[in-house]
Amino acid sequence: MTAASPPTSSPFPIGRFPVPDLASLPEDIRQRIDAVLEKAGFVPNVFLVLAHRPDEFRAFFAYHDALMEKPGNLTKAEREMIVVATSNANQCQYCVVAHGAILRIRAKNALVADQVAINYRKADITPRQKAMLDFALKVSQSAHAVGEDDFEILRGHGWTDEDAWDITAIAAFFGLSNRMANVTSMRPNDEFYTMGRG
Amino acid sequence: MTAASPPTSSPFPIGRFPVPDLASLPEDIRQRIDAVLEKAGFVPNVFLVLAHRPDEFRAFFAYHDALMEKPGNLTKAEREMIVVATSNANQCQYCVVAHGAILRIRAKNALVADQVAINYRKADITPRQKAMLDFALKVSQSAHAVGEDDFEILRGHGWTDEDAWDITAIAAFFGLSNRMANVTSMRPNDEFYTMGRG
Amino acid sequence: MTAASPPTSSPFPIGRFPVPDLASLPEDIRQRIDAVLEKAGFVPNVFLVLAHRPDEFRAFFAYHDALMEKPGNLTKAEREMIVVATSNANQCQYCVVAHGAILRIRAKNALVADQVAINYRKADITPRQKAMLDFALKVSQSAHAVGEDDFEILRGHGWTDEDAWDITAIAAFFGLSNRMANVTSMRPNDEFYTMGRG
Amino acid sequence: MTAASPPTSSPFPIGRFPVPDLASLPEDIRQRIDAVLEKAGFVPNVFLVLAHRPDEFRAFFAYHDALMEKPGNLTKAEREMIVVATSNANQCQYCVVAHGAILRIRAKNALVADQVAINYRKADITPRQKAMLDFALKVSQSAHAVGEDDFEILRGHGWTDEDAWDITAIAAFFGLSNRMANVTSMRPNDEFYTMGRG
Amino acid sequence: MTAASPPTSSPFPIGRFPVPDLASLPEDIRQRIDAVLEKAGFVPNVFLVLAHRPDEFRAFFAYHDALMEKPGNLTKAEREMIVVATSNANQCQYCVVAHGAILRIRAKNALVADQVAINYRKADITPRQKAMLDFALKVSQSAHAVGEDDFEILRGHGWTDEDAWDITAIAAFFGLSNRMANVTSMRPNDEFYTMGRG
């Protein structure tokens, strides 16, 4: 299986903008897409939609990896919780569905993604994680009002200021992603809906 | 299998208020619960949470049935679309998860519930259904501003004024349900998450 | 005087939808309307507008009675305060005018209804009643964010969790009512404007 | 009857700030208060609350008169409609109650004030008056977005640009008044509640 | 130099409404304009736009002076901070630019006006001044919710209740001014942009 395979069998367009022919893409981008295809078994549509703009593609995924792959106190599942909760607040179909799948897998929990997306206050997560999401939602919806008091609440739950940066950066980066996905009408791959539910 | 069986095996409470012992419930309520258990194989938690108040229970389900079981131009799947879209706008975990399951089954479509919940403008539904949901969301979020223009748009998509009443009543009734579920911390049954996913 | 009398002498339509001929209504609905006419001396338009849909009529008034006629710690005047305050937040003319009248009568106070409708924080009511209305408005406008802290504040004013359920259910039910009244353009009867003004 | 009479018999304070002794007020302010007492039979509390600051009192009432007493295409009742509709949007108890009374009298209509306050879209007023209130509410709630299109709609209803200035200035001036009344906890006189109710 | 000089050399209109010929204005208004021209070296456009309505002009500037020229605990710079912060929240170009200039001059600080306009929480001002602006913004955006708690916070920073009145009145008056400026498309004079930056 290679990236030259048809990227999806869905009859629906994966976005409003032209999707480049994979063969025509710069080598580094094609390699990244091949790698994810190899790992996931399909190419998540965000790769195909953003490949329309190679320089933006590179910066986007470099930023993504800098936040989501780095070491730190936030577990990978917790990072995905931030993505899912803020993306539903921004009504971003692609990010809720795709990262909901990743959250289910990272957390080894079939329920938590839908719970966190819809109303994290009622999710099966810890008070510390709820404090993390309170902060993330405030960054996402009214960052201008974030202040020392908010950092203090995080500290009360054992989060460091470096963790606060991580939470902020993830909420901010996926705010960018939500806006790109909504305007480009980026479609979640069918595969995501059922991943990790079993 | 009867309603006297333990209603759920989840370790989490199904709500903030006491859940009545099924044996102690009035006969008509126990029968309703037995019937749903028979049909679904489990008792959706909304029955158990609301049984705390028998008179409200009876009125609630009478209203529900009057809207969701009646004949009319809206298909059953379309009625569930209204529930799912407005309930996510109201951040109601129970209603999005439970009625998302019903929508998947009614529509025989594993994807549409999550799509409609998160951003119905991007869902695999018809323009006529999007107009139905535009109207439903306006009823849900700013009914004071609904006017003749909004009815006119519905008519342009072939919806009658009786259909407009149906849309309104469903959006309004589940607005009630969303508020009850959020304040009582009503928990969706685990079974709903995977129903109809394929 | 019977329900066959002309229901109102106003030249304005009482709603956007057809009003059924009383004689054609099912017996139980006609009896309910006769009873209210007997008691009030006129038929509040909500009965006539909702009679367009007999099953919904029955469920609506059963729900209404289950909340507004039941015993409990909230006085009847306090229940009407919740209706009036939340209905003005939802810009519902019918409910503010009709239940404003009932509140004046129940509270034997000619001023309190307008005060509570416009800004309950400045009304001639007790701090305990203001806490009740703080909770009711939060249920009405952002139920997703109601949590243990809000229950704790109510308890600090001597309200039980059962009272919290009552407040929630009244705010939620009249949110339904507000949406129906706004979309159907339900007109308050002229009689309500002056009732209880002394 | 003179301004030295007790201004009100209500047991409730008329505002959060000290109310000056009428005898101690500057002559021109006392005369203005005497004149309104003579005409209305009581002293509306806005005169007493604002007399705490004589210079602001003078400017406030000069502005008021420049807008509400001037000739122009807006009838006096229409000006009061603007006050009542925008003041309820701002949750100002004093202005809705006091100017509601004046609107009932000016319009010789016992119902219109409550209708306009709660939801002017459903009031017994003309489409031209609804357009006037659409503009007024936009000025009151989001003046930054008012543009040529809004003027064009007014013109389509026969309103001139001078009328648009009048609508704007009334909505803006009572926005000031609403904020002063809310922060000072200015209490409407009991007399206003029943004036003009027939 | 007199008011008969061309008021501005900008090619852009200074507002949507006709600007009166200075020679035709009532004597007192012409004198006021002459005085400001004498002092500032140019005529701020607010004088020219409002001169279209002499009575409103007189009341407006009387109110302005009653608030901005009176003695009191708020320094003149602090009063301008209130104007600038609330006017940017209301997206009023004239008031932010013109009073930003005055704030820079009053505070002898080239940076503070832009800081306060955009996000006063991050400005080089004292905690006491931030509390003043918290209160002012609440008056500007949700005065209905201002209560005893807000006064208590002010007192904790050494502000008296008379100061609270001043803050309220300035926020309320410039709310009026913001709405007039936005609807009239009042243009800030070019001179204001650079004043006090050096």
Place this chain on the structure above:
Amino acid sequence: MTAASPPTSSPFPIGRFPVPDLASLPEDIRQRIDAVLEKAGFVPNVFLVLAHRPDEFRAFFAYHDALMEKPGNLTKAEREMIVVATSNANQCQYCVVAHGAILRIRAKNALVADQVAINYRKADITPRQKAMLDFALKVSQSAHAVGEDDFEILRGHGWTDEDAWDITAIAAFFGLSNRMANVTSMRPNDEFYTMGRG
């Protein structure tokens, strides 16, 4: 002059997080900072604040350059207009002040940055640029609702769909930047306030 020079003479901290010693930075980051210092004569604080996280720094500036330095139909001034308008909506002091300076320089216009920041509807820009900013603000504040109608309006002003992508990406990227700057309390350099005003 090298990056080893003190980056700013302001007594205020440039952000809430530790600022790395320039000498300790990875070579590529130090080179980027040296280059901007060479060109601008000072180091904009965004470089110093973000250098705390080298990988995020690299991705951030790669993304920035991919959007702001690329060829395209949007002029460089127009791109800065998007930054300034959306950043004031997000109350981001750093971005409004810093990019306001760049906008003045790019547009060779001393007034346009403040105008666009406060209320672009009243700015000295073309209708085509206002349509660009209408779209950008919608992306920034409610991207979930952007649809075909919005693209159609852009096309009516001669903007292509590729331009729509550019507008979207700039609004989205600076939404990220606004959130990082607000949470890190990133301080605009004093130099920006006066650049291009002359």
